[in-house]
Amino acid sequence: MATMPVTNGVSAHRDEADQLPKVPIHSERQMRVICIGAGASGLAFAYKLQRSFDNFSLSIYEKNLDISGTWYENRYPGCACDVAAHNYTYSFEPKPDWSSVYAGSEEIFGYFRDFANKYGLRKYIKTRHEVVGARWDPQTDQWHVQVKDHASGSVYEDFCHILVNAGGILNNWKWPDIKNLDLFKGPKLHSAAWDPSIDLDGKTVGLIGNGSSGIQLLPEILPRVKSLTNFIRTATWVAPPLRGIEQHKYTEQELSDFANKPGLLLEHRKKYQTSTSGVFNLFIKGSETQKLVRDTMEKHMKAQLQDPDLESKLIPNWSVGCRRLTPGIKYLESIKKDKVNLVISSVTEFTPTGCKCANGNEYNFDVLVCATGFDVSFRPRFPLLGRDGKNLQDIWQKESKGYMGVGAPDMPNYFVMLGPNCPIGNGPIMAAIEAQADYILKWCDRWQTENIRSFTPKWEAVEDFVAHSDRFMQSTVWTENCSSWYKGNSVTGRVSALWPGSTLHYLETLAQPRADDYDVVYKGNRFNYLGNGFSQTETDLTSDWAYYIREKDDSEYLSKKKQRQILTKSGSKSGSAFKVI
Template sequence: MMPDGTNSESVNADTPPNPWWDKPIHDQRFLKVICIGAGASGLIFAYKLQRSFENFELTLYEKNEDVGGTWLENKYPGCACDLAAHAYTLSFEPNPNWSSTYAGSDEIYDYFAHFTDKYGLRKYCKFKRQLSRAEWDNGKGQWNVEVTDVDTGNIIQDWCHFLINGSGVLNSWKWPDIPGINTFEGNIMHTAKYDRSLDLTDKTVALIGTGSSAIQVLPAVLPKVKKITTFNRSAAWVLPTQGFQQHYYTPEEKQEFAANPKKLEEHRRELDSSLNGSYSIFLRDSPMQKTTTSTMREAMAEKLKGSGLEDKVIPKWGIGCRRITPGVGYLEALTHEKTEVVTSGVKEITAKGLVSDEGKEYTADVIICATGFNTNYIPRFPVIGSNGQTLAEAWKDEPANYLGVAVSGYPNYFVFVGPNSPVGNGPLLIAMADYMLKFINRFQTENIHSFSPKLEAVRDFMEHKDAYMKRTVWELECRSWYKSNSTSGKVTALWTGSTLHYLEMMAEPRYEDWNFTYIGGNRFSYMGNGFSQTESDKTADWSYYLRDMDDSPLLGRAKHWRAVNRSGTVERTAVGLKF
C-alpha cells in the first residue's frame, strides 16, 4: 500500500481505466528506479533524483565494495585524471583542496566518497551486487531484473519502472589477446587490477600499451625499476600540457581557494573556458587543428631530441584522432637510460618474457598490461527489450542509439555515457541526469505506461553522426577506442559537437522523437479531478502568479541562451588550449 492509499500495481497496464479520478492533476505516483553502478554517474543520478523528487524508491546496485567506480578500481602507479581536477569537478560541488592540476585516483575517489556522505547517498547503495539479467515486462510496464550476490552467487529478484545503466564505458577491462599469456612465470597485471603490494624495486618490467594508462605508468615506476621495456606498437600524441602544466597547489593557494570562493571560481572558469575554446582542434583541416598538430609535433620532437625516437613515437596523423593525454614526464621517461622502447607489438608471451613482432625476446620479472577496456558498449549481462531481443543482438553490427542515452525498443531504459555521447567532465554527466529526470518526471505525474525513442529518430541521429564524423580527425587512420579499437571503423564513441553544443542540445528533450504509451488508453487521464497541485496544498500561495514586473523565462532560444551564458560579460581575444 502506497502513502496515498493506492497499490503499487496501479501503475501497471492491467489497472482500472482511470485511477486518477480522485487526484489532482500531476499527482505523484510511486516511482521505483534501479541504477547500475555507484560510480560518478550513479552518484550524480542519485543526488539529482533525491533533490527533485518525492515518493520514490531508488537502488544503486554496485559490484564493488564501495562507491567510486573507476576511481575505486584503478590504483596503478601514476593513475590520475587526464582532465584538470578543477575542470573534472562537478559544476555545483567545488573542491578547494585538490593537491595538483592532474589529481591522482585516490584523491578523486575521496572526492566522490565525500560527495556520497555529504548528501546521504549511501542509503541507496547495495554493494557487492551485480546485475546479471534485465527483461522488459510490457504487461506490467516494468523491468524485471536479476541481481547476483558477488560473495555467495545467490540470485536476487527485483523490479523497477526505470532501469538506468551507469556502469560506464571504461569499466570492463580485458587481457591482451596474446598467445602464451598464461605461461609467464613472473607477475603479470592489468592496470585496472593492479596489485599495489608488489614491490618493483630493481625489477625488470615490461609495459604493453601507449594509451592513457601506459603514459601515466611509465614515469611513475621508472625511479624504482632496474629496467623497463615499453612496447609502443602505436604512436600517441602526448601533450606536456593539456590546457595547463602540471601544478602542485601550495597550502597557501588551497587556503585562499577555501577562504575566497570567488578566487576558486575564477580559476575553474579559466580552466573550463580554455577547454571549451579548443573544440575546433578536432575538425579536420581546421586552422586550429593544423596549428596545434604542428606545435605539438615540435614540442614532442624537442623532448625526444637526440634519442632517435622522433619518427617512431610521434604520430603522422592529426592530433585528437586518439584521446589527447597530458604526458607529465612520459617523453623524458622514454629517453631515460633505463628504458628500452620497442616500436612493435607483442607476438607471444613466454615463461620468461615477451617476443616482439620481429621475433626478438625480451626477458622480464613483471609484465604490466595497459591494454585498455572492452569498449563495444554492449552490457555485460542480457538486457532484453520489448521485442524479446537482447541489446547484444541489436548492437552486434553497431550500437545504434538515440543521443547516446537511449535505445529504440528498450522502454524506460537510459544509459550514462552511452555510444556517441561525450566522454568528459562533471557538467556532461549532470546534463545526462537532468535529461533522464525530465522524462521520469513526466512518467511519475502523468498516466504514462512507457516510452522509448522512435526507430526513425535513431536512424536519423545515426545518419547525422556518420556524416558529421567525416569532418573530424576521429576518422583519420589511427587505432582508437573511439572506433572500437579499430583503425578505420565507424566512430562509436564521441558526440557530434562540442561540450557546450551537447549541453544546449540536451537542455530541451525532443518528445516528438519518442513513442509514448498510456495507462487506461486516454493520455489525458492524469488531469484527474479538475483540481491543481496548488489548491490541493493548503499552505501554498493561491495567487502565486501575480507580479509587479515580468520575470518569466525567456522563451525564444536565442535570448534564453544569451541570458544563460551571460552574453556580453566577457572580452575574449584568444580561445583554446594554452601551451
C-alpha cells in the same frame, strides 16, 4: 456492461484505467528506480533524483567493494586524471583543497566518497551487488532485474519502473587478446587491477601499451625496476598540458585563498573550464587550431626527445586528437633512459619467460604489465531483454547505435549514461554527466505525473541520429588513420564513442527532450493525468493561488535563443564571435 462504439477496429470499452481519476492534475505515483553503478554518473543521478523528487525508491547496485567506479578500481602507480582537478567536479560541488592541478586517483576517489557521504547517498547503494540480467515485462510495465550478491553468491530479483545503466565506459578492463598469455610464468599486472603486493624492485619488466595508463605508469615504476621494455604498436601524441593548466602543486597560500576569498575559486574554476571547452576546434580537420596545436606538440616532442630516430618512430603522421590526448608528464624524458628499451612492434604471443613480437624478435622479462585498456563496445555486460524480448547485447553486437548518448532502441524506460556517441572526449565530461542526469529526470517526471506506461526511442530517430553523427564525423580528425577506442579500438571503424559536436553543443541539445523521437505508450486515456479538474496549487493551502498576478512581466523567455542568453549571461564578457568551420 455498456460499451462504446468500435472505432478503427478497436473496442472503446472503458476499463478501470479509463475511469476518471479522483486526484488533481500531475499527481505523483510511486516510482521505483534501479541504477547500475555508483561511479561519477550514478552518484550524480542519485543526488539529482533525491534533490528534486518525492515518492520514489532508488536502489543503486555497485559490483565493487566501494563506490567511485573507475577511481576505486584504478590504483596503479602514477594513476591520475588527465583533466584538471577543478574541472573534474560537479558544477555545484567545488573542492577548494585539491593538492595539485592534476589529482591522483586516491584523491579523486576521496572526492566522490565525501560527496556521497555529505548528501546521504549511501542509503541507496548496495556494494558487492552486481546486476547480471534484466528483462522488460510488458504486462506490468516493469523491469525485472537479476542481482548477484557477491558476499553470499546468491542471485535474487528486484524490479523497477525506470532502469538507469551508469556502469561506465572505462572500467571494464581486459587482458590483451594475445596468444598464449597463460604460458607466461611470471607475475602479471593490469593497470586497472593493480596488485601492490607484486614486487617490482630490481625486476625486468615488460610494459605493453602507450595510452593514458602506460604513459602515466612508465615514469612512476622506472626508478624501481632493473630494466623496462615498453611494447607499443603505434606512435602517439604525448601532449604538454594545455596552456595555463600545467601540472602544479598548490601552495598553502593558494589553498587558503581558495577557501577564504569569496569568488576566487569560482573564477579559477571558470577559467579552467573555459580553456577545456575551447579545445573543440582542435578536432576539426584543417582548422587553424589543429595546425597550431600540431606544430606546438611536434616541437614539444622533439625538444624532449632530441633524437631523430626516436622522433621518426614516436611522432605520429595523423592529426592531434585522433586518439585521446594525454598529458605526458615525464614520459618522453623517461623513455630515453638507458634502462628503457622501446619496441615499436605488436606482441604476437607470449612465452614462459616473455614474449615474441611481429618484428621477429623475442624478449624476456620477469614481470608483465598490461596497460591495454578496456572493453569499450558499449554492449551491456549482461543480457538486457527489452521490447519483444530483444537483447541489447545482440542489437549492439556489431555496432552500438544509440540515441543521443542516453537511449537505446527497443529498450523501454531505459537509459544509459555515457552511452554511444556521448561527449566523453569532446570537452568537460562532468558537465555532460550532469546534463544526462537532468535529461533522464525530465522523463522520470513525465512518467511519474502522467499516465505513461513506457517510452522508447524510435528506431527511425536512432537511425537519423546515427546518420547525422556519421556525416559530422567526416569533418573531424577522429576518422583519420589511427587506432582508437573512440572507434572500438580499431583504425577504420565507426566513431561510436563521441558526440557530433562540442560539450556545450551537447548541453544545449539535451536541454529539452524531444518527445516525438519516442514511442510513448499510455495507460488508458492519455489525458487521465488531468485528474479531477483541480490543480496541485489548490491542494496546497500554504501557496499563493494568485501567483500569476504581478507588477511586471518576469516570466521566463520562450525562445531557445533568449533562454540561452539569460542562462549563459550573454554580453557579460568581451570577445570576438566564434568562427564556425
